[in-house]
Amino acid sequence: MAKQFNIAVCGSARVGKSTLVNAICGREVARTSSSLCSVTDEMKKYVLNGACPSANNTASSTEYSITIWDTPGIESWTKEEVEKHFTKIMLESTPLCMIYCASPGSFARLDHLKWLIETCIKSNIFCALVCTNKYSGGSQQRASVLNDFHTILSQCHAMTREEANVKYYGDIGLCTSVNSIFYEDREFEVRKGVEGINELIFGIIRSLKHDKLIAWCHTIADNQSFWLTMRDGIITLFNLCRPVVEEFVQKEGKDAAKFILPLIINTILKK
Template identity: 40%
Template sequence: MTSEECTIEVHVRRTCEFISIKVIPMVTTFGDIIKIICEKINEPEPSHYYIAMNNELEMEDHLIVQPHLMNQKFEMIMRTKWLLEIIAEQQMGRQYVKLPSVPVVTTHEIPQETTTTTDNSIPASVPVVTTHEIPQETTTTDDSIPTSVPAVTTHEISQERTTRTDVSVQTSIIPEHNDSTLENADEEKKVFLGDVVRSTIRRIPRQDVQKYLHKALDKSFDILLMGSPRVGKSTLINAILKKSIAETSAGRNACTSEMTYYEYKESYTSSTDDKSTITSKCSIRIWDAPGIESWTQLDIAKHLQSLVKEKNPICLIYCASPGSAFEVEHVKTVIEQCRQLDVFIALVVTNMYASDEADYILDTFRTLLTDHSIQTRNIDDVYYYGTVGLCAAVNSVEYVSHGKTMEPAGIDELMIGIMNSLSEEKLLQWCFALMDNGPFWIRAQSRIWKALNSMKRWFGY
């Protein structure tokens, strides 16, 4: 035991900085550390944060710093509930401000014609000054975050339909071509979009953000699973949610194939100005459709149409594994139906270490998705196809072969990939479904805050 003052370093995920804190072992608590850091970064709400150790373990505020912990890795993490409010705020900003797509200035090419509006709406189009325009779904940073989270997500407004907003903006961003214009064009767009974002976010009171969250979460919503038996669907969903979900009931769908669902409940609570509380409760249901290898394509179509009509699906996760039944025509039908029904699909190769067949399945998934969308990006071996879907390979649990142990892999990347691809209510519901996966949020917040802070620096606020 020692009472000598020591120094520990804490990585503050929100500001992406390392802060040195002086502590007295066996005296200082982790709650004390949070308060000191919040004073340094001008954060008024220490209760919104906790200290995590080694990217996994939450250190409760009342725990005392032990001498043997001095050399461990510490991070200050925002509690998921409050992070969810920030994501909701960005979603509200995205609804209020329909931003035009912003190209990257890489050449001296300036189009001769542009379309502008004459009222207070956003420009119908923005002059393209590069041959490499950023696609709507592909805006990202090195550390990926859902492109739908920031209020500055690029959503190009078509020339045929102008969306009204309550934000007055200039209708001409880039004047006629000259050298100084080319040098300053990118900065002008930063100022323009930054003003729009700042003015919008400032107008969103916190209570409105909470109301938006209550509206999104005060209901039941569903995650759909499909694939042959014994491909690891249950193992995958348990790894995603970080819980073992018990079977609650079974029924029959329109195609007389057995449907099983697993259910758990969550709640979201907020406080009002008069200190009263509002609580929204929801049921999250995981639907599993076994035996798909014996279905016809018509069975699959009818099943999905019936399920989407009756449920509130966040997304559909289709699993295939080396050595399991894998019908290309079935997968093709599933993708086509998801596209028609506006359901995002994640095609997942499970048990990816089992054999080289995993590479063949993943390549097949990529080919099938290409029939509906170009590949918009590849981040951490997750292949994105716009708003249609994505595909990835994972191993949900340790894999042991010939005395060699392979750690679980690809789960975080898949979860972030789905976050990247959803928007508005479905994004919030997906995040809410993951609320209990504390280790994931500890690891993921590094990427989330880096991207948000990078966006803020780009807009200069």
């Protein structure tokens, strides 16, 4: 039987949740929409299936299945809606990570987000708060979203690190801003490339442990750009956390190592 993992993506309609999921996975997993009438009341699930060949190249492989839960395109997140949808996700699965998206100027209510984060902390679910489509509003609006994220996370845990535009709050969560696809504003002649995606993925890698880390690596396995760009950082990181990996291998047995090592080795060897 395949190992099952879940990731929850939350936030209002059209803030860029589906676009972010595709940018993280490095391929088109979720359908995005520019249409204003794209609002549906359905919970969407994207299932990534795959198998990881064993380290010694025998025929055996470990199968895995990762479900990404996309909350419905509701217009505004009332407390009841947030609780209803997230409780539904929690009943069906315990996500390894909750990715909350808000774009500059979008409707983001701190009290709702606080409930969501507190619920996640109780269940040991890592929270990544992302200011999506960062150039879609002014820099002040962007700063205000990031400031809200910082305020709410620092109420739960003091900030422990800030690096590459990512703020970390212990093993509870992080916050950052991204531009998931090319941005162009013809009127003001502004053009921006993809920004912050690799840093977000890397931030989550360095925050998760054990089987959650493995599942996250599988989620981003097809993201060539990430593995190529962040190669040096990944090598350093896995050297640094070697004791943890060794402890894990001892505890969980060789199967776990077979699961993660080919993935890391393959990506590190790629030029």
